[in-house]
Amino acid sequence: MVRLTVKDEAGAKAIPEIDAKLKAEGLNIPLVGDFHYNGHLLLAKYPKCAETLAKYRINPGNVGYGDKHDYNFDTIIQIARANNKPVRIGVNWGSLDQDLLTEFMERNAHSTLRHPEEGEARRKDPLSFKEVIYLAMRESALRSAELAIKAGLAEDRIIISVKMSEVQDLIKVYKLVAKSCKFPLHLGLTEAGTPVQGMISSAAAMGILLQEGIGDTIRMSLTPSAGVGELADRALEVRACQELLQALELNYFKPSITSCPGCGRTSSTYFQQLAEEINSYISEQMPDWKLKYPGVEKLKIAVMGCIVNGPGESKYADIGISLPGDNEEPSAPVYIEGSLHTTLRGENISGEFKGILDNYINSKFATTLITSS
Numbered sequence: 001m002v003r004l005t006v007k008d009e010a011g012a013k014a015i016p017e018i019d020a021k022l023k024a025e026g027l028n029i030p031l032v033g034d035f036h037y038n039g040h041l042l043l044a045k046y047p048k049c050a051e052t053l054a055k056y057r058i059n060p061g062n063v064g065y066g067d068k069h070d071y072n073f074d075t076i077i078q079i080a081r082a083n084n085k086p087v088r089i090g091v092n093w094g095s096l097d098q099d100l101l102t103e104f105m106e107r108n109a110h111s112t113l114r115h116p117e118e119g120e121a122r123r124k125d126p127l128s129f130k131e132v133i134y135l136a137m138r139e140s141a142l143r144s145a146e147l148a149i150k151a152g153l154a155e156d157r158i159i160i161s162v163k164m165s166e167v168q169d170l171i172k173v174y175k176l177v178a179k180s181c182k183f184p185l186h187l188g189l190t191e192a193g194t195p196v197q198g199m200i201s202s203a204a205a206m207g208i209l210l211q212e213g214i215g216d217t218i219r220m221s222l223t224p225s226a227g228v229g230e231l232a233d234r235a236l237e238v239r240a241c242q243e244l245l246q247a248l249e250l251n252y253f254k255p256s257i258t259s260c261p262g263c264g265r266t267s268s269t270y271f272q273q274l275a276e277e278i279n280s281y282i283s284e285q286m287p288d289w290k291l292k293y294p295g296v297e298k299l300k301i302a303v304m305g306c307i308v309n310g311p312g313e314s315k316y317a318d319i320g321i322s323l324p325g326d327n328e329e330p331s332a333p334v335y336i337e338g339s340l341h342t343t344l345r346g347e348n349i350s351g352e353f354k355g356i357l358d359n360y361i362n363s364k365f366a367t368t369l370i371t372s373s
């Protein structure tokens with residue numbers, strides 16, 4: 001799925017055109033519209049946009065203030081209902097409903113704000129500022145969900161997110177919300193930062209939540225690097241999420257490669273090149289392999305740098321190669337399912353290993369074609 005910002009009339013008009021162009025290219029990609037401030041106006045004025053989008057994402061902090069909030073929110077929900085579309089109620093701590101936050105701060109000052117796990121007794125000490133934020137975010141999401149249900153949206157058409165930008169905050173607020181409702185939760189560390197920082201922080205926070213069974217969809221919000229290259233690529237967000245889900249063994253997208261970091265025992269960077277080559281080769285082949293070899297995405301490959309851990313990791317993988325380290329015999333044993341398959345030597349180790357990999361995948365994952373006579 002692809003999320004698109006719909007911020008003005010031009011954006012709303014473009015949605016059906018984008019969808020038509022994708023379909024003309026044979027791509028059936030659900031488009032999610034992200035609305036702030038004027039979603040009620042755009043969706044009402046551009047019914048084709050409302051009909052084309054697969055899901056609406058709205059932020060209850062940006063739907064309007066005072067009396068207008070409920071009216072605008074209801075307008076969006078009625079359109080979602082009429083078009084049978086799910087709605088993500090996306091609370092974000094940077095745009096938290098200020099009326100609600102003020103209400104909670106005042107209640108906290110009078111010690112009448114309680115954590116859901118506390119009893120009814122009045123608190124002696126006020127909650128910390130962060131705890132008030134968590135509770136206000138939870139309340140914003142749950143009140144909005146309740147409003148949507150009252151307006152006639154089915155419960156199974158509601159998704160919730162409560163994004164914050166610090167790892168520990170995200171873990172705490174999602175745990176709180178997960179205990180409070182049964183709605184599917186979309187996870188994401190908002191404004192996570194530049195690619196490396198953002199991927200690590202997002203993986204740390206979401207990894208803990210996913211491991212505890214919290215979260216149904218995920219996003220990594222990365223600030224692309226300026227210029228070109230992998231770190232400037234928007235698709236990196238998707239690849240990073242796939243890597244996270246695969247690392248946690250929650251979903252599989254392509255064969256995984258175990259490769260060592262290299263150290264003083266490696267005489268050259270050849271093993272790094274080989275690991276990269278195999279990685280690129282897998283990415284290139286996957287569209288074809290996915291069709292021809294169901295289950296290939298669970299394959300484990302090892303590309304190791306020397307005899308210390310090389311044979312061990314290679315034996316543990318489905319297929320692995322252990323390259324020669326410094327002062328070792330210039331040979332590269334290849335293991336398949338724990339047994340020595342062959343030993344490669346010479347200039348074409350990479351090409352030969354790819355050939356062995358192809359044959360192994362074909363023998364292991366090719367589906368049997370049943371033909372009728």
Ligand code: SF4
Nearest residue numbers: 260262263305306308
């Ligand atoms: S496998 Fe060998 S080369 Fe790779 S990190 Fe371990 S000791 Fe170093």
